[in-house]
Amino acid sequence: MNSTFLTLLPEAAMFAGTCLTMIVGLSRDPHVRNQTWLIVLATLVLAGLLASNSPPTDSIFPNLMPFSKGLIAFVGVLLMLLAAGTVDRSEEASIAAGRPFDALRTNRAEFWALFLFSLTGAMLCAGAPNLIWLFLALELVSLPTYVMVVMSTRGTASQEAGVKYFFLGALGAAFFLYGFALLYGGTGTTSLAGIASHFATHGINDIAACGMVLSIVGVAFKIAAVPMHFYTADVYQGAASPISAFLAFTPKTAGFITLLLLVGTMGWNHSLDGSSAAGHALPEFARITLWVLAVLTMTVGNVLALVQHSVKRILAYSSIAHSGYMLVGLIAGPGADFTSSGVSAILFYLLCYGVMNVGVFAVLACLERAPAPGSDADPAEADHIDDIKGLCRTRPILGWCMVICSLSLLGLPFTLGFWGKVPLFTAGIAAGEITLVIILGLNSAIAALYYLRLAALPLLEAAPESSSTLRDNPFWSRRLAAMLSAGGVIVLVFLANGPMQSSHQAARYVRATPAPAATPDPSHPVGTHADAAHAVQPTDAH
16 A cells, blocks of 8 residues: 555545535534544544554654644544534524424534544644645644634634634744745755755755745744734634634644754754754754743743633633644754654643643633623623632542643643653753753742742632622533643653553654765756655665
């Protein structure tokens, strides 16, 4: 069987599940419509199983796909449980009260189809062999999320958030598409392996360098890195909590996979023991770009989170800060073992962050306030910082889920977040980025101020009078998502060795070597571009 087809089996399963979801979600029978989530669950489980058997590829990260696609499917299951009931709640209640079913008024089928399409795009990023594929995969991640934000609530806040997200997303896409065009112009090929071989043979010319910088800045929108972060807080607050959790993980994962592939074409100048062999690991222009992005992103995110009174805005700015942390791993690059590999640290941190983050958003999604009498609006979700006060007394399960996940996001010693953050420190030290590691440590201390606040309010504060208007959301799967997330934070601490080793295997980097000088062929004019992808056999960096 063709190896390319084998690598696309998870995406094929996702596409088949998406088609089935669109059909079942439009059924006139409410019992059939209610099975849509089971189809989504089965699709994600099947895609994850198929991803675990994906064969190695002939690329700069040959083992990246199995871990990345499995990670996306695993966290996707948690996000699916959290997203139950996001759309059609009022519509289904009206149908149950006797109103005829109208397919044009329901959004269940479209919502879950967009949900699966976006996750499929993230999976496609992991297996992208060229820039065209990478661009289409990134857009497949983003385009569904614009619509998901708008349809997540029936109020104007989500519509405003969707418009902001769409226009700033178009700006980000224009940046990295122009960057991709310049990369092609500077190397003569769209193949990632060909670009890597061209850089190894001829160096990085000015056009390619400009293209790489524009591409990095454009992809920074996907990971919510400064200065492409301005949409984040407004969109997270305007969208429903399940969609905010989805935005915090899926585009970020796709963005970091893309950055690994792009930066990997330039190569990290590491010796076999993981230390920097000659000066800085990356070309200086790329290192400076990523260094500035990392410092600004983690600092701006943490500082602005301190002054917020909305829990979702706090989590939005913390999401920005976490992107800054992971950029440290991107600068460090691959290493000989897990503790010295920044690439391994990024992949493992994405797993930790996905699990921790779902838990906090799930707690918010489980609490709501009834709409005003006579209003057809959806109930308002909990969001203000006062809404989580005293939760450990009034709703112990939700309160402790908030405490556990918040402390893990902080990186409290011996929590999952701690074991996710330590490799970023050790990889940065191994790469000689001592100043950057110090800034990372200072920002982690700043983050403690608002994460301890999120943990202390449910645990130590008394519930205010305003909390009496809060009620429990009727969707049990959201509580299950919160409990699974908090349980994952605890259990994965004891089982972390397996994911760590898997992430290090996925981070195996194959460095391109200079192509041998070719004998001039009189039948071809000098100076024509040739795809360098097949001009060199890459050698393993380890």
